[in-house]
Amino acid sequence: MTTTVDGSTASAVTRPSSARRRSTHRSPGSARGRSAPLTFLRRLVSPIILIALWQAASSAGLLSADTMASPATIAATARDLIADGTLGQETLISVQRVAIGLSLGLVTGLVLALLAGLSRLLDDAIDPPMQALRTLPHLGLVPLFIIWFGVGEEPKVYLVAFGVLFPIYLTTLAGIRGIDRRILEAADAMALTWWQRVRYVVLPGALPSALTGLRQSLGIAWLSLVVAETIAASSGLGYLINQAREFGQTDIVVVVLVVYAVLGLVTDGVVRIIERRALAWRS
Amino acid sequence: MALLNRRPAETSATSATSAQTTGSDAPDAPGATGPVARVRGHHRSFGDLHVLRGIDLDIAPGEIVALLGRSGCGKSTLLRSLAGLDPAPREEVEVRGTTAVAFQEPRLLPWQRVQRNVALALLNSARRGERERLAAETLTEVGLGAKLDAWPGQLSGGQAQRVSLARALVRNPSLLLLDEPFSALDALTRIEMHQLVIELWRRHGMAILIVTHDVDEAIALADRLIVLDEGRAAGSWRLEMPRTDRDHAVPEIAQVRHEVLASLGVQPLPPNPNRTPVDDRSPAPTPPRHHQGAA
Numbered sequence: 306m307t308t309t310v311d312g313s314t315a316s317a318v319t320r321p322s323s324a325r326r327r328s329t330h331r332s333p334g335s336a337r338g339r340s341a342p343l344t345f346l347r348r349l350v351s352p353i354i355l356i357a358l359w360q361a362a363s364s365a366g367l368l369s370a371d372t373m374a375s376p377a378t379i380a381a382t383a384r385d386l387i388a389d390g391t392l393g394q395e396t397l398i399s400v401q402r403v404a405i406g407l408s409l410g411l412v413t414g415l416v417l418a419l420l421a422g423l424s425r426l427l428d429d430a431i432d433p434p435m436q437a438l439r440t441l442p443h444l445g446l447v448p449l450f451i452i453w454f455g456v457g458e459e460p461k462v463y464l465v466a467f468g469v470l471f472p473i474y475l476t477t478l479a480g481i482r483g484i485d486r487r488i489l490e491a492a493d494a495m496a497l498t499w500w501q502r503v504r505y506v507v508l509p510g511a512l513p514s515a516l517t518g519l520r521q522s523l524g525i526a527w528l529s530l531v532v533a534e535t536i537a538a539s540s541g542l543g544y545l546i547n548q549a550r551e552f553g554q555t556d557i558v559v560v561v562l563v564v565y566a567v568l569g570l571v572t573d574g575v576v577r578i579i580e581r582r583a584l585a586w587r588s
Numbered sequence: 589m590a591l592l593n594r595r596p597a598e599t600s601a602t603s604a605t606s607a608q609t610t611g612s613d614a615p616d617a618p619g620a621t622g623p624v625a626r627v628r629g630h631h632r633s634f635g636d637l638h639v640l641r642g643i644d645l646d647i648a649p650g651e652i653v654a655l656l657g658r659s660g661c662g663k664s665t666l667l668r669s670l671a672g673l674d675p676a677p678r679e680e681v682e683v684r685g686t687t688a689v690a691f692q693e694p695r696l697l698p699w700q701r702v703q704r705n706v707a708l709a710l711l712n713s714a715r716r717g718e719r720e721r722l723a724a725e726t727l728t729e730v731g732l733g734a735k736l737d738a739w740p741g742q743l744s745g746g747q748a749q750r751v752s753l754a755r756a757l758v759r760n761p762s763l764l765l766l767d768e769p770f771s772a773l774d775a776l777t778r779i780e781m782h783q784l785v786i787e788l789w790r791r792h793g794m795a796i797l798i799v800t801h802d803v804d805e806a807i808a809l810a811d812r813l814i815v816l817d818e819g820r821a822a823g824s825w826r827l828e829m830p831r832t833d834r835d836h837a838v839p840e841i842a843q844v845r846h847e848v849l850a851s852l853g854v855q856p857l858p859p860n861p862n863r864t865p866v867d868d869r870s871p872a873p874t875p876p877r878h879h880q881g882a883a
Contacts, residue, residue, distance in 0.1 A: 485695075494671055
């Protein structure tokens with residue numbers, strides 16, 4: 306009994322990330338020469354069959370509601386949670402935490418990468434500790450963060466910020482270091498000032514690499530939030546999951562997991578739109 | 589054959605007269621009171637490697653000087669000193685007015701459109717609207733008026749080099765420095781670029797220093813050719829013939845070409861021993877003997 310619960314939760318937890326991965330790989334797949342709408346329909350068949358089998362197993366009593374609610378129940382629960390405002394409210398709180406943590410981490414990472422990328426001296430000062438810290442599994446820092454910051458908003462926001470810091474730092478720094486020195490020299494020949502060099506050459510030159518870092522950061526941000534909220538929270542999506550776990554409400558757990566997945570997809574899509582606009586010169 | 593007929597390197601005494609001895613199609617140099625660039629005993633070394641060993645050079649307003657030499661002779665280093673890209677003491681290198689550089693590669697910012705690339709060269713000398721207007725004007729002048737909104741990645745090699753030229757030109761330099769700017773272009777595009785440079789020079793009258801491997805390019809463009817060898821000036825030639833008349837068939841030009849090549853260490857192809865001189869072009873029974881190519 307316990308093992309089946311563990312097994313089904315584990316498979317459900319992996320769902321957000323696998324959904325994200327599939328969407329990333331769809332473009333090369335559809336470029337294979339088959340017509341896009343037909344491919345899409347064909348790829349829709351197996352998930353629908355799986356959900357139908359799941360519903361059948363629930364209706365036939367093979368899958369108890371304690372182990373996993375039926376798709377129909379989950380849909381009904383989702384409708385109720387949306388209708389009474391719970392889902393929207395908790396989602397908003399979680400999105401806020403990610404937004405604050407992400408901004409904090411991105412700004413810090415960008416500033417550190419800029420400083421290290423523009424000054425040899427600061428590079429020697431900043432890079433070694435960053436390289437050492439990045440090897441830490443940052444989710445393992447949760448106990449320390451709770452000791453330091455309690456169980457309020459801070460540990461969640463800081464955990465997100467800390468997790469986001471490294472991918473954005475590393476990719477931005479790599480982007481700055483990868484800028485063609487000859488272009489920098491051309492900027493010198495035009496007598497650009499230090500700040501003009503940064504603004505027109507260094508920052509846009511590092512942008513493609515930094516945007517890759519941003520995408521990695523978003524994945525890490527959501528993951529960090531899920532972990533932080535699951536361990537200690539009195540509000541947010543993680544709190545909703547925890548409450549549901551206490552009462553064995555597998556339908557609510559699944560609804561929240563789907564919300565996490567959708568949020569991950571949406572933020573990924575936003576970055577992709579930013580990329581398409583900011584990197585138009587590469588097409 | 590006057591293979592060893594090297595003239596002594598130009599000194600400050602001879603170059604002081606360079607303003608009035610430039611080619612007859614040279615533009616009037618306004619206020620030609622002294623050289624735009626003055627180099628005296630310029631020396632540069634990297635560790636034990638002495639790249640420049642006491643260079644003297646004056647460039648008169650509106651004069652085109654071609655700097656030739658084999659790879660590693662120090663010609664690009666001299667250009668970098670003049671461009672202010674490397675620090676040089678004021679007693680050794682002094683330039684009046686603005687300089688602008690066009691490099692061998694266009695070195696455009698790939699993330700800025702063509703017009704903005706040119707406008708950025710004026711970032712500290714004109715207001716935004718004025719910058720964009722001057723950039724558009726200069727791009728039209730180099731024949732790219734239709735490409736203002738293109739990304740650099742969409743341009744051909746020749747077009748990109750024109751943008752690079754416009755970006756240098758828009759600064760209205762008194763000394764335009766060209767570092768092997770056309771060596772990566774195909775032969776036809778290169779000829780078009782030579783014509784463009786001459787047109788722009790006639791209109792704007794700036795002095796030009798062009799570093800090149802190409803003797804024919806130097807002859808087509810320059811008032812004065814200087815060969816550098818191991819950090820020293822190994823020879824200097826002045827061309828007073830109008831640029832339109834500079835043909836290989838003209839004995840004077842052929843002679844200069846010959847001497848410059850010899851100064852660069854390129855020996856002429858000896859006559860084919862199996863053929864009479866008039867019939868040199870028909871297929872030879874023995875494989876043709878290749879000698880070292882041009883520098």
